[in-house]
Amino acid sequence: MSILRRTFALSLGLISIATLSGTAMAQNRELVVASSATYAPFAFENKDKQIVGFDVDIINAIAKQQNIKIKLVNTPWSGIFAALNNGDVDLVISGVTINDKRRQSFDFSAPYFAAHQLIAVPKDSTVTSLKDLAGKKIAVVNASTADDVASREFGKTNPNIRRFESTPLIISEVAGGGVDAAIGDNGVIAYRVSQTANLKAVTDASFPEESFGIVVKKGDKALQDKLNAGLAAVRADGSYAQIYKKWFAQDYKGR
Structure with a gap:
């Protein structure tokens, strides 16, 4: 093998190691979650100024199930998507309706709430x-x-x-x-x-059924997959139904 080829191969190896290390670090670091805490009962501040609500309990349950460390940040709705695009936050859970317009700019988890x-x-x-x-x-x-x-x-x-x-x-x-x-x-x-x-x-029967989803950056499939796996698990183990009843005072009947 020529010196040039050996040098090229070594460079590729170093790039691969750096990429793997970066991925491992990303998986272990604390993820910043944006939510607009003006949206009771999904996310709002309690008397102690803590952010609580259905969305908060859902993302905490998913994080616990997937062993993800998260930090919740109260983010005004008007700037919540810019914060995700700018890398200030890693994901958004804030009663965000999944629609085609938003799918052009972001990726979503599977639906976690049926809405209209x-x-x-x-x-x-x-x-x-x-x-x-x-x-x-x-x-x-x-x-x-x-x-x-x-x-x-x-x-x-x-x-x-x-x-x-x-x-x-x-x-x-x-x-x-x-x-x-x-x-x-x-x-x-x-x-x-x-x-x-x-x-x-x-209510108006003409309003279409919609779904809320957790928002991640376009192309962040690794995080999207983790969120989906966690959501499926909390649905399966009964945690989702318990959280739903806590905040909406009725049994979850599915969709």
């Missing part, structure tokens, strides 16, 4: 469907699935669509009379309405 949109209105409202909101002021969380739904139905630039940064803000707006209705994911809207005396929830 829900409308919050004052108790004396006559609204019974999305179409009844035509001409009315509607609050949505900016860049959310509800934003997409309202934009498709009434036009993205419609001035009646009011965009806010969190679910508590849209609920506050409708409860205070600033808007006529708020649209959001069923779990969080139902939870907020149950705690707000003058509001009720309205």
Whole structure:
């Protein structure tokens, strides 16, 4: 073998060793998990300023099952995907709906929660469907699935669509009379309405069934596979059903 070929082979070997070492380090290091803690009962701050909720319990159960060390970071929804793209966090669990638009930029775990949109209105409202909101002021969380739904139905630039940064803000707006209705994911809207005396929830059969997924960087198959394996395991061992009942006060019936 010539000196040049030996040198080339040695270089390849060193690259392979470095790659393996890097992978091993990545597997052992603490992973940073982003969640927007304004999304009860999925993620929110308790009286001790700890982030708790359904999403928190699910990711902790997955991490324990897969022997992954994680650190949860409260990240505003408006910057949560940028934080993932920039490498500030390794994954996102924050009630993120899996859709084709997001799949272009990110990869998802298998679904961990079945969802659909829900409308919050004052108790004396006559609204019974999305179409009844035509001409009315509607609050949505900016860049959310509800934003997409309202934009498709009434036009993205419609001035009646009011965009806010969190679910508590849209609920506050409708409860205070600033808007006529708020649209959001069923779990969080139902939870907020149950705690707000003058509001009720309205469902619309036209809203499609959706799924929440854990978000990872595009192409991060190793982490995606670990999350999927962990999720399958916590479903199989009954942990998922226990967490579901804890936060939604009903038995998990599957989908």
